[in-house]
Amino acid sequence: xxxxxxxxxxxxxxxxxxxxxxxxxxxxxxxxxxxxxxxxxxxxxxxxxxxxxxxxxxxxxxxxxxxxxxxxxxxxxxxxxxxxxxxxxxxxxxxxxxxxxxxxxxxxxxxxxxxxxxxxxxxxxxxxxxxxxxxxxxxxxxxxxxxxxxxxxxxxxxxxxxxxxxxxxxxxxxxxxxxxxxxxxxxxxxxxxxxxxxxxxxxxxxxxxxxxxxxxxxxxxxxxxxxxxxxxxxxxxxxxxxxxxxxxxxxxxxxxxxxxxxxxxxxxxxxxxxxxxxxxxxxxxxxxxxxxxxxxxxxxxxxxxxxxxxxxxxxxxxxxxxxxxxxxxxxxxxxxxxxxxxxxxxxxxxxxxxxxxxxxxxxx
Numbered sequence: 001x002x003x004x005x006x007x008x009x010x011x012x013x014x015x016x017x018x019x020x021x022x023x024x025x026x027x028x029x030x031x032x033x034x035x036x037x038x039x040x041x042x043x044x045x046x047x048x049x050x051x052x053x054x055x056x057x058x059x060x061x062x063x064x065x066x067x068x069x070x071x072x073x074x075x076x077x078x079x080x081x082x083x084x085x086x087x088x089x090x091x092x093x094x095x096x097x098x099x100x101x102x103x104x105x106x107x108x109x110x111x112x113x114x115x116x117x118x119x120x121x122x123x124x125x126x127x128x129x130x131x132x133x134x135x136x137x138x139x140x141x142x143x144x145x146x147x148x149x150x151x152x153x154x155x156x157x158x159x160x161x162x163x164x165x166x167x168x169x170x171x172x173x174x175x176x177x178x179x180x181x182x183x184x185x186x187x188x189x190x191x192x193x194x195x196x197x198x199x200x201x202x203x204x205x206x207x208x209x210x211x212x213x214x215x216x217x218x219x220x221x222x223x224x225x226x227x228x229x230x231x232x233x234x235x236x237x238x239x240x241x242x243x244x245x246x247x248x249x250x251x252x253x254x255x256x257x258x259x260x261x262x263x264x265x266x267x268x269x270x271x272x273x274x275x276x277x278x279x280x281x282x283x284x285x286x287x288x289x290x291x292x293x294x295x296x297x298x299x300x301x302x303x304x305x306x307x308x309x310x311x312x313x314x315x316x317x318x319x320x321x322x323x324x325x326x327x328x329x330x331x332x333x334x335x336x337x338x339x340x341x342x343x344x345x346x347x348x349x350x351x352x353x354x355x356x357x358x359x360x361x362x363x364x
Contacts, residue, residue, distance in 0.1 A: 005035040007082040011092035015045040016196035017274040018114040028350040074099040082107040083361040097132035108134035108360040115269045116292040119150040134360040139271035140293020164349030170281035173257030188217040192259035194275045197224035202265030208312035211237045219244045256282040263287040267309035280336035303336040
């Protein structure tokens with residue numbers, strides 16, 4: 001196998017599935033003998049995580065588009081010795097594409113697109129996707145179709161590579177032991193979500209749904225720009241005693257293992273959410289929406305239940321049904337678990353990304 005020097009760029013200062021995928025992919029490629037460097041803003045969470053996990057990284061002020069970010073990206077890439085550059089967010093993709101265009105013998109660019117936000121169909125975006133990038137990766141087949149439709153990119157130059165899950169880490173656990181460890185009530189029906197607190201993840205509809213279910217405890221793991229609004233909503237509804245917001249957690253496995261149901265009521269922008277795959281691997285039944293590429297991993301009534309987006313009533317109905325039907329919970333949990341074991345392993349993702357990087361670098 002050819003050894004590659006792969007540089008990931010990420011301009012986001014947030015923390016969620018996208019940033020976590022970069023970390024997991026970087027660790028996996030390092031383990032396979034490739035050289036890795038992550039270029040990110042020094043104030044970002046992902047930069048801190050690379051330091052904590054021993055992943056080589058370079059801090060650069062690339063959080064915003066502009067000349068300062070462009071020159072910083074150019075400096076970082078000019079000394080990287082990269083065979084291939086993998087960009088992830090819009091800002092760093094533009095900065096990387098422009099910077100590479102000014103470098104002699106520049107490495108090739110692979111653009112990974114994690115979300116389903118629309119791509120404006122103007123000439124600059126067509127240049128970015130069809131000319132500047134050697135290949136485009138999406139995290140789901142619906143996103144791949146969207147990229148082709150909205151940019152005109154040829155099918156041979158865009159691939160769907162869903163994020164892999166560490167199946168040795170995300171495993172079923174003993175629910176009561178997990179609850180004791182986390183100080184959650186042993187006898188409650190616990191509905192949980194693990195997601196960045198962004199509006200389009202649909203947390204507020206979940207809060208509204210649970211407000212009408214006095215027997216339910218809600219756990220919202222994560223942090224983000226919507227945290228204050230959610231706390232205010234919980235307080236206004238008078239359900240503080242039944243809602244836990246523990247913030248970001250380095251290890252979400254015990255939280256997943258403590259849930260009776262995992263709910264992700266997203267209404268926009270999703271690709272293939274890692275949290276759903278992680279919940280399935282932990283053998284937890286899933287309630288979610290058919291947004292983005294979610295229906296590529298959840299089949300309604302078989303591996304989870306779909307609800308209407310932005311509908312607290314639909315959520316409440318699905319959660320009440322699962323609480324009342326333990327046999328259905330068991331069936332969904334088992335089917336999801338079997339799918340996770342057969343389809344969601346990290347090695348599958350790494351194999352696909354390795355082939356794409358080798359082809360982009362001209363080493364296939």
